[in-house]
Amino acid sequence: MLTETLPTEKVYKQTNNVDETNLKWFSTFKQAERAVEEFEITTLTKFNVYQKKSYDISKSGIRWDKDLIPYVIVKSVWLECQHAKDQNKKKNEKRKPCIPKQLLDHPNPAKKQMCIQGSKKCNCKAKILMQETLRFPQFQVTARSRYARNKSAVLIHKALKDEASRESMLKECACSISFPSSGDHSGHVIGEAAGFLQMVDKRIIAKIDEMVKEGICNIGEIMRGLKLFVMHELFKNDNIPSNTNRRFFPTRKDVESHFYRAFSKRKLAKMDQTNVQCLVDEWVKSGDPEDNIFFRPYIPNVVNTTNLDLTDEKTPPVIASEQTMLFVHQLHWQRKLLLRYGQDICLLDATYKTSKYALPLFFVCVKTNMNYQVVASFITQNERQIDIEEALSILKKWTPGWKPTFFMTDKCDAEIHAIETVFSDCHVLICDFHREQAWERWVKKSENGVRDSKDEVVLRHSNTANHPEIQRFVG
Incomplete structure (x- = not known):
């Protein structure tokens, strides 16, 4: 009987409750990741990383595989089922009231989406544990006694603490994975029906x-x-x-x-903005000296904007940036038409999702003695009042003496407020199409109480607006 006393050694053990007899081993971490992917495809499940830990191997607890080869854990990665507990529930609840506020300047109201299930999270307990390890074959023991393993563990820790001994040690990298069984899943369907939830x-x-x-x-x-x-x-x-x-x-x-x-x-691709800058330089160089072209490229913002108050009207644009993109274009003949025919009434027409890029394109139009003509155009990065206001201010600077009495536009608060700011004496009118569109949207809302008689209400509004004796309804 052995009676030798082992030296005391303080060892920090990882708290990984894993059945080590059912571990699957792989040579590299990439092979282990591939095994997880194949497991997900086979079982029609999906696992997400929710925790990672790295350990100091000189203080890690010594473990033993089925061949009695000692190893230490270098890194642990926990993956949880996609239906596990919602880790960001409180954060998501705080963000919910802020979402509608981000669309204040958008011409179309936000659509309400019918959502039967609030979240796919249902506290499923299934988890995958991946562990990157270092094995020490030269310290393999032949006996399964606790004494032999403890003695080998002490020698390993001494070698790991000495830099020279650590370099000379024979080490093998390996990765172990503990997969869950189908019974570990709870609260959601499994099998072929789970494919719809992937x-x-x-x-x-x-x-x-x-x-x-x-x-x-x-x-x-x-x-x-x-x-x-x-x-x-x-x-x-x-x-x-x-x-x-x-x-x-x-x-x-x-x-x-x-x-x-x-x-x-x-x-807002950087390469495309460079191409636009080259085109603008070419137009300025080869075009009429009296033509006006302004281009300012977009510069991304490196400052973290996650803590901004989105309920404030002075919030930065939807696309956070240090410098917003702006393109304003007006030729010499367009400026002459604007001065001649734009003193009475002008039209501001916006187009969306009609070009390769999802940027709002605006046209300023006037009615001449022949037809309607575009007398200026501009592209903004966002559909906000401050962006439209800047573009109109540039056009006003380019066209001295332009003081429109009326401006016709869409039912868009950003456009209306921008025009009223740049041209203080100008009256903004809404075109008939957008006026009737606003009526249609208003009567369809159940909270307004006229949904059952919406056709009659729209007809009465239309008759009133188109009545020849309009003065009877003024005042």
Whole structure:
């Protein structure tokens, strides 16, 4: 019987409650990540990283695999089921009241989306634990006695604390994974029906972004391209997932959402702004000296804007930036028409989502002795009053003596307030189409109490507005 007393050694152990007899081992961390991905595809589940930890190996507890080879844990990564507890519940609740305030200057009211289930989080307990380890084969023990393992652990810690000994030690990198069973999941469906709850794979999202860059804007064409991508590239030599697996076969609405995000990212591309600057320089150099062109590129803001008060009217634009993009264009002949025909009434017409970029394009028009003519145009980065006001101020500076009596515009508060600020004596009128559109939207809202008789209310408003004896209704 051995009676030798081991030296006391303080060892800090990680608190990872894992059944080490059921661990799966891999040579590298990339192989382990690939194994997790294959597990998700096979079981139709999705796991997200929610915690990472790194350890000091000189103080880590010594563990033993099934071959009695000691190892220490270098890094631990916990992944939780996508239906686990909502870690950001309080933060999301604080942000909810701020969302409608961000659209104050938008011409169209925010649409209300019907949402049956508030959140997909249902406190599922299923987790995956990935551990990157260092193994020490030279300290392998032959006996399963506790004494032999403790003696080997003391020698390992002494070697790890000495820099020279640490370099000479024989070490092997490995990675272990503990996968959950189907019984560990709770509160949500599993199996084939779970395919409808999958999130779109990051490779599918990257492919959509690539197709948008190539100029493919048809949703049907993008969906056909994604199907071929999954069949002939992602799973060329493997079993193709079921068509109900939303991760690799997203719905049309999923594709539309990611297409919009990819499309929006390109509207302020640095390369495109450089091309515009080159074109502007060329136009100024070769065009009429009396033509006016102004271009200011967008410069992103490096300051963190997450703590800004979005309920304040002075909040920065939707796209946070150090310098907003602005393009204003007016030729010499347009300025002459504006001075001649723009003293009585002018029109400000805005277009949205009609060009390659999702930037608002504005036209200033006047009625001449022949027809309507565009006498100036400008593009702003955001649809806010301050951006439109700056563009109109530049046009006013370029056209001395321009003092319109009336301005006709859409039912957009940002446009109306910008015009009234730049031209203090000008009266803003709303065109008939947008006036009737505003009526239609108002009578459809149940809180206004006229939904049952909306047609009659709109007809009465229209008859009043179009009555030949308008003075009877004034005052």
